[in-house]
Amino acid sequence: MTTPMSAAPEPDLLYSADEEALRDAVRALLADRSDPATVLAGLESALPYDRELWRALATGIGTAGLLVPEKLGGAGASAREAAVVLEELGRSVAPAPYLTSAVIAVTALLGCDTDQTDVAGPLAALAEGRTLGVLALPLTTAPGGAGEPTVRADADGALTGRVTSVADAAAAELLLVWAQGPHGPALHAVEAPADGVRTEAVIPLDLTRPLAHLTLDGAPGRVLAAGDRARDAVERALLTGAGLLASEQLGIAEWCLAETVRHTTQRTQFGRPVGSFQALKHRMAALWLEVASARAAARNAADALAGGSPDAPLAVAVAQAYCAPVAVRAAEECIQLHGGIGMTWEHPAHLYLKRAKADQLALGAPGRHRAALAELAGLSAP
Amino acid sequence: MTDAADLRRRTADLLAAHPPATTERLDFLRARFDAGLAWVHFPEGLGGLGAPRALQAVVDAELEAAGAPGNDPGRIGIGLGMAAPTLLRFGTEEQKKRFLRPLWTGEEVWCQLFSEPGAGSDLAALATRAVRDEKEGWVVDGQKVWTSSAHLARWAILIARTDPDVPKHRGMTYFVCDMTDPGVEVRPLRQITGEAEFNEVFLTGVRIPDAHRLGEVGEGWKVAQTTLMNERVAIGGIRIPREGGMIGVAATAWRERPELRTHDLHQRLLKLWVEAEVARLTGERLRQQLSKGQPGPEGSGMKLAFARLAQEISGWEVEFLAEDGLTYDDWTLRRPDGVDFTGRQAGYRYLRAKGNSIEGGTSEVLLNIVAERVLGLPPEPRTDKDVAWKDLPR
Ligand SMILES: Cc1cc2nc3c(=O)[nH]c(=O)nc-3n(C[C@H](O)[C@H](O)[C@H](O)COP(=O)(O)OP(=O)(O)OC[C@H]3O[C@@H](n4cnc5c(N)ncnc54)[C@H](O)[C@@H]3O)c2cc1C
Numbered sequence: 001m002t003t004p005m006s007a008a009p010e011p012d013l014l015y016s017a018d019e020e021a022l023r024d025a026v027r028a029l030l031a032d033r034s035d036p037a038t039v040l041a042g043l044e045s046a047l048p049y050d051r052e053l054w055r056a057l058a059t060g061i062g063t064a065g066l067l068v069p070e071k072l073g074g075a076g077a078s079a080r081e082a083a084v085v086l087e088e089l090g091r092s093v094a095p096a097p098y099l100t101s102a103v104i105a106v107t108a109l110l111g112c113d114t115d116q117t118d119v120a121g122p123l124a125a126l127a128e129g130r131t132l133g134v135l136a137l138p139l140t141t142a143p144g145g146a147g148e149p150t151v152r153a154d155a156d157g158a159l160t161g162r163v164t165s166v167a168d169a170a171a172a173e174l175l176l177v178w179a180q181g182p183h184g185p186a187l188h189a190v191e192a193p194a195d196g197v198r199t200e201a202v203i204p205l206d207l208t209r210p211l212a213h214l215t216l217d218g219a220p221g222r223v224l225a226a227g228d229r230a231r232d233a234v235e236r237a238l239l240t241g242a243g244l245l246a247s248e249q250l251g252i253a254e255w256c257l258a259e260t261v262r263h264t265t266q267r268t269q270f271g272r273p274v275g276s277f278q279a280l281k282h283r284m285a286a287l288w289l290e291v292a293s294a295r296a297a298a299r300n301a302a303d304a305l306a307g308g309s310p311d312a313p314l315a316v317a318v319a320q321a322y323c324a325p326v327a328v329r330a331a332e333e334c335i336q337l338h339g340g341i342g343m344t345w346e347h348p349a350h351l352y353l354k355r356a357k358a359d360q361l362a363l364g365a366p367g368r369h370r371a372a373l374a375e376l377a378g379l380s381a382p
Numbered sequence: 383m384t385d386a387a388d389l390r391r392r393t394a395d396l397l398a399a400h401p402p403a404t405t406e407r408l409d410f411l412r413a414r415f416d417a418g419l420a421w422v423h424f425p426e427g428l429g430g431l432g433a434p435r436a437l438q439a440v441v442d443a444e445l446e447a448a449g450a451p452g453n454d455p456g457r458i459g460i461g462l463g464m465a466a467p468t469l470l471r472f473g474t475e476e477q478k479k480r481f482l483r484p485l486w487t488g489e490e491v492w493c494q495l496f497s498e499p500g501a502g503s504d505l506a507a508l509a510t511r512a513v514r515d516e517k518e519g520w521v522v523d524g525q526k527v528w529t530s531s532a533h534l535a536r537w538a539i540l541i542a543r544t545d546p547d548v549p550k551h552r553g554m555t556y557f558v559c560d561m562t563d564p565g566v567e568v569r570p571l572r573q574i575t576g577e578a579e580f581n582e583v584f585l586t587g588v589r590i591p592d593a594h595r596l597g598e599v600g601e602g603w604k605v606a607q608t609t610l611m612n613e614r615v616a617i618g619g620i621r622i623p624r625e626g627g628m629i630g631v632a633a634t635a636w637r638e639r640p641e642l643r644t645h646d647l648h649q650r651l652l653k654l655w656v657e658a659e660v661a662r663l664t665g666e667r668l669r670q671q672l673s674k675g676q677p678g679p680e681g682s683g684m685k686l687a688f689a690r691l692a693q694e695i696s697g698w699e700v701e702f703l704a705e706d707g708l709t710y711d712d713w714t715l716r717r718p719d720g721v722d723f724t725g726r727q728a729g730y731r732y733l734r735a736k737g738n739s740i741e742g743g744t745s746e747v748l749l750n751i752v753a754e755r756v757l758g759l760p761p762e763p764r765t766d767k768d769v770a771w772k773d774l775p776r
Contacts, residue, residue, distance in 0.1 A: 014667070014670050273760045276760040280759075284759065295664075379652060382644055
């Protein structure tokens with residue numbers, strides 16, 4: 001059992017110069033258009049996300065097409081680059097449907113037959129940031145957890161059923177629906193808005209990632225892929241989403257740590273900066289170590305996904321099991337070490353806590369990823 | 383510059399000229415040193431070729447495949463990890479020529495005479511005195527403690543106070559001490575494991591020639607920083623495979639003893655497995671940064687992570703083993719050559735790992751270092767910085 005374990009591949013855990021350049025571009029845009037005050041103000045508005053910002057990010061910088069080959073209308077980059085975008089989106093808690101549309105929906109379409117115009121068309125539209133798409137599964141769905149569809153497709157392709165807690169569903173123009181048809185489960189494309197498609201917004205814990213229940217009542221759908229191909233496409237999309245979510249969690253944790261260090265260095269009590277008290281220093285130093293470790297885990301997952309490595313499922317499970325709690329702890333420490341100001345609506349710390357906590361449940365809670373590891377690493381349950 | 387292909391060729395030449403099967407171990411190690419393949423990042427003539435550190439792996443892999451003997455780094459860790467980089471940075475040409483070769487081949491074991499009964503975490507408070515004698519040398523008196531391998535060592539790196547009238551950080555000097563000097567007395571200290579890996583060392587009128595001073599008089603603290611920093615880099619720089627080290631022992635136990643499994647232990651093992659894998663990746667990332675010449679601050683954190691993991695994994699293992707966890711392999715006072723974490727029973731691992739968060743800087747002190755030097759948090763107010771050493775309360 002130990003032999004396959006020790007043959008871990010040699011990942012590239014650093015950032016390339018191109019990846020750093022991409023980071024600079026995304027960070028500059030977010031600093032300009034999505035500072036915390038803007039994010040807070042936006043949450044009070046009726047719009048689920050800032051369309052101008054999304055256009056600049058997705059189309060302007062071209063991040064929506066990073067995972068898509070050039071011949072299919074994308075930028076021909078990889079999960080490594082998309083991970084860098086997600087780090088920055090985590091660092092700014094910007095409400096942008098990047099994970100749902102540019103990562104998960106795009107990966108699901110890439111798993112279908114891209115020689116078909118029915119697939120290539122919507123894929124190019126997503127890659128260019130013209131269309132927003134989501135995979136219509138509950139945000140909590142872990143890799144390997146899609147299970148039996150809750151939606152039925154009749155022989156004419158009309159879809160009926162309900163999917164709860166779909167992230168970014170209300171704003172989506174393309175829904176990728178996992179539905180049970182006359183010949184077994186298949187992945188269907190549903191355009192929205194349309195007759196028979198109803199989304200019902202729920203009040204989310206994480207205000208920066210809108211959630212909606214989706215009800216389909218004879219909604220017109222097209223089959224994108226069926227059988228094993230469809231299953232694999234959905235599975236790959238969930239795996240990629242979970243693996244790259246680790247980079248978003250890293251970004252969240254980094255912001256929380258940096259902001260906490262900044263605040264405790266400036267805030268004075270008992271005649272000295274509170275950051276000079278060892279009780280706080282040790283907590284921040286311990287957090288730093290976790291953040292540095294989360295970076296290694298997240299880079300490893302991104303690298304494994306980028307290279308199509310057979311190690312990817314294990315790398316993703318490790319990254320999610322590790323990074324999700326680190327982001328939550330960083331956000332919780334951030335609030336505690338800020339004192340009263342950290343409890344206010346005005347201070348952005350709560351946005352990070354809500355995102356980190358929701359991200360912990362997204363795409364499988366840590367326990368699910370550890371359960372997956374029990375299989376992958378040959379450590380069976382009792 | 384030397385590249386991987388060049389190193390492979392040099393390694394092949396070494397193996398051809400000194401076939402491991404027919405060459406004495408020591409002769410092979412000396413030849414390897416002289417060929418510059420001992421530590422390729424060291425300068426030519428001192429066991430290296432001035433090549434990037436990362437390329438050492440190329441040489442090691444070739445030599446391992448050829449069945450060449452190694453220099454048993456577990457036995458000479460203090461020499462390799464601490465004395466050597468300090469000699470390289472602060473030693474004179476003569477000192478480097480004299481000391482590095484037998485250090486690397488293991489002919490001469492080194493130990494570290496730093497800690498004292500009154501100076502542990504606060505190393506700069508140390509009281510061992512070095513006074514100049516008439517004949518351009520030094521006479522040293524004092525007591526050191528927790529000195530690992532002192533009973534095996536030929537040489538020691540030593541810090542002593544040369545000026546008690548200035549603040550503590552300024553009045554120290556760094557020496558190479560001859561452990562065979564008649565004034566050196568080594569007494570075993572028995573540890574919680576039963577064995578005596580470390581010692582107390584009494585220094586009474588020990589003579590050290592000025593030629594064995596490292597760095598300037600009064601600059602001992604600066605030199606010691608190099609030693610301590612390298613200790614931490616050495617820990618982060620070790621490459622381990624997935625499930626290498628203690629987690630591999632625990633995972634194997636889990637696979638081999640299904641009758642002992644419980645759900646609680648399963649959950650905790652999976653958590654530790656994840657943390658061990660992430661620590662491995664963090665070390666790997668650090669290594670990649672170092673080899674690209676971007677030394678990251680992750681190094682100071684690696685020792686913290688490894689100490690905690692070693693303690694938690696070994697604690698888990700004793701608990702998992704149930705009745706076997708109640709037993710211990712051997713309490714006799716032994717004088718081991720080095721630390722063998724995987725060769726003995728779980729109880730030994732559990733007890734020995736307690737030292738991981740104390741030796742080489744306690745975890746609390748390392749957290750201070752990360753907080754102040756990596757995160758830039760303000761220091762705590764100090765009362766001892768500007769006071770002459772002799773006037774400090776003790
Ligand atoms: C197995 C082993 C091998 C060793 N080998 C060697 C060796 O070969 N050579 C050598 O010179 N030394 C060696 N040491 C000694 C080691 O470096 C010291 O034990 C260590 O630096 C701690 O010093 P101390 O024991 O005096 O503890 P103290 O410094 O007295 O520490 C006691 C407690 O106080 C805490 N503490 C101290 N200062 C602070 C602070 N500023 N902030 C917060 N907490 C603080 C510590 O973390 C610790 O918990 C070895 C130790 C062990 C356990």
